[in-house]
Amino acid sequence: MAVDPLIELRDVNKYYGELHVLQDINLTVGKGEVVVVIGPSGSGKSTLCRTINRLETIESGTIELDGQPLPEEGKALAKLRAEVGMVFQSFNLFAHKTVLQNVSLAQVKVRKRKREDADKRSLELLDRVGLAAQAPKFPAQLSGGQQQRVAIARALAMEPKALLFDEPTSALDPEMINEVLEVMRQLAHDGMTMVVVTHEMGFARSAANRVVFMADGRIIEDRTPEEFFTNPRTDRAKDFLSKILKH
Amino acid sequence: MNVLTDNFSTFGDGFLGTVELTVYASVLALVLGFLMASFRVAPVGSLRVFGTVWVTVLRNTPLTLLFFAVLLGLPRFGLVLPFKVFAVLALGCYTSAFICEALRAGINTVPRGQGEAARSLGMSFGQSLGLVVLPQAFRSVIPPVGSALIALAKNSAIAGAFSVTELLGTYRTLSELGYNIVWTFVWIAVGYLIITLAISALFNALERKWGVAR
Numbered sequence: 412m413a414v415d416p417l418i419e420l421r422d423v424n425k426y427y428g429e430l431h432v433l434q435d436i437n438l439t440v441g442k443g444e445v446v447v448v449i450g451p452s453g454s455g456k457s458t459l460c461r462t463i464n465r466l467e468t469i470e471s472g473t474i475e476l477d478g479q480p481l482p483e484e485g486k487a488l489a490k491l492r493a494e495v496g497m498v499f500q501s502f503n504l505f506a507h508k509t510v511l512q513n514v515s516l517a518q519v520k521v522r523k524r525k526r527e528d529a530d531k532r533s534l535e536l537l538d539r540v541g542l543a544a545q546a547p548k549f550p551a552q553l554s555g556g557q558q559q560r561v562a563i564a565r566a567l568a569m570e571p572k573a574l575l576f577d578e579p580t581s582a583l584d585p586e587m588i589n590e591v592l593e594v595m596r597q598l599a600h601d602g603m604t605m606v607v608v609t610h611e612m613g614f615a616r617s618a619a620n621r622v623v624f625m626a627d628g629r630i631i632e633d634r635t636p637e638e639f640f641t642n643p644r645t646d647r648a649k650d651f652l653s654k655i656l657k658h
Numbered sequence: 659m660n661v662l663t664d665n666f667s668t669f670g671d672g673f674l675g676t677v678e679l680t681v682y683a684s685v686l687a688l689v690l691g692f693l694m695a696s697f698r699v700a701p702v703g704s705l706r707v708f709g710t711v712w713v714t715v716l717r718n719t720p721l722t723l724l725f726f727a728v729l730l731g732l733p734r735f736g737l738v739l740p741f742k743v744f745a746v747l748a749l750g751c752y753t754s755a756f757i758c759e760a761l762r763a764g765i766n767t768v769p770r771g772q773g774e775a776a777r778s779l780g781m782s783f784g785q786s787l788g789l790v791v792l793p794q795a796f797r798s799v800i801p802p803v804g805s806a807l808i809a810l811a812k813n814s815a816i817a818g819a820f821s822v823t824e825l826l827g828t829y830r831t832l833s834e835l836g837y838n839i840v841w842t843f844v845w846i847a848v849g850y851l852i853i854t855l856a857i858s859a860l861f862n863a864l865e866r867k868w869g870v871a872r
Binding site for chain 1: 701769772773774775776777778779780781782785789790794795
């Protein structure tokens with residue numbers, strides 16, 4: 412695929428003490444690409460996702476965003492993080508702020524937009540995820556699915572170049588998973604660059620350009636969803652798929 | 659009984675002295691405690707070390723010893739200030755160590771993900787602490803901070819031993835004048851109760867307004 416690389420990881424290694432959680436990771440995500448990362452728990456997929464905006468540090472290797480190496484600390488890092496949205500498993504909406512304030516806060520404080528402009532944009536985004544009516548409520552008053560959609564709107568408000576999803580539906584009731592996946596499908600359709608760590612194989616099949624399969628801290632397969640799901644090359648992937656697709 | 663009415667101005671001066679010490683030292687303790695708590699959770703290693711040393715030294719030094727160190731030590735380095743200012747410094751720095759630890763405990767009650775979400779949106783360390791983490795930590799630290807300030811009010815009695823006008827010290831004047839020592843102490847205790855109960859009431863009000871978990 413001849414794509415403009417947006418996120419590039421080269422020879423990335425990370426340890427938690429003795430545990431080698433990321434081993435020589437090489438991964439390139441092109442502009443507008445949707446890459447789904449799957450694998451058994453403990454395989455390092457969440458860690459991989461979190462290294463991309465440096466919520467996790469790495470011991471060796473390089474990570475580049477749009478051609479720029481990731482800064483280590485300070486203002487430069489904050490600036491870069493503003494360009495990469497992140498959606499968490501546990502939503503992490505600011506508990507002491509209303510839905511509207513959640514979406515507006517970083518626009519005002521980081522992007523330095525006027526409060527009214529930020530609120531206007533927030534309401535547009537909330538409308539886009541179907542939650543404009545919930546704007547004055549606090550996060551605790553919303554369902555999990557609604558909270559996660561607000562979190563997506565909050566990330567979009569920064570107009571990021573890419574979005575990272577760290578198991579966005581793993582903490583949701585089954586009936587709420589679809590409303591979140593639907594928003595994500597729409598984003599993928601609109602050309603957003605996305606890295607999605609998930610256990611939702613249906614989403615991987617229908618929305619991903621590539622599937623990255625990880626086990627024991629390594630990337631084992633990196634292929635189109637069609638190829639991966641119908642004809643996995645490695646025994647490790649076959650074993651994983653046979654376990655999750657059986658029921 | 660007439661120990662109070664006969665010496666109202668002596669009691670009044672002492673009472674006001676204690677109030678002044680308490681208020682100024684509280685402000686200092688809150689500001690320094692806030693600063694040190696920020697240091698202790700900062701991403702910069704040297705700030706964390708500074709905060710830790712600050713807390714360890716001040717929290718583990720007997721307050722009387724600290725008073726001696728400040729009132730007798732600092733003038734040797736050419737810093738000569740009124741004793742009252744020295745007393746505020748000693749009390750404020752000492753209490754700031756406890757405030758810092760209460761704040762830090764509060765910061766730790768805020769889920770990690772809140773700070774991570776703030777940082778992932780591009781907020782600086784100061785913004786994520788000031789806009790997201792501390793406002794939520796604030797709710798849970800109201801009671802322990804109240805306790806620390808009540809302790810400060812009572813600890814201010816030590817300043818009396820260094821000839822700073824404060825409430826407890828009034829007993830010396832009065833016993834020299836031959837008044838009944840028991841009644842003197844009863845009225846002194848009432849004076850302290852007025853101050854500490856006022857602090858309690860203030861923090862109860864704060865807790866009613868801010869401390870309610872939704």
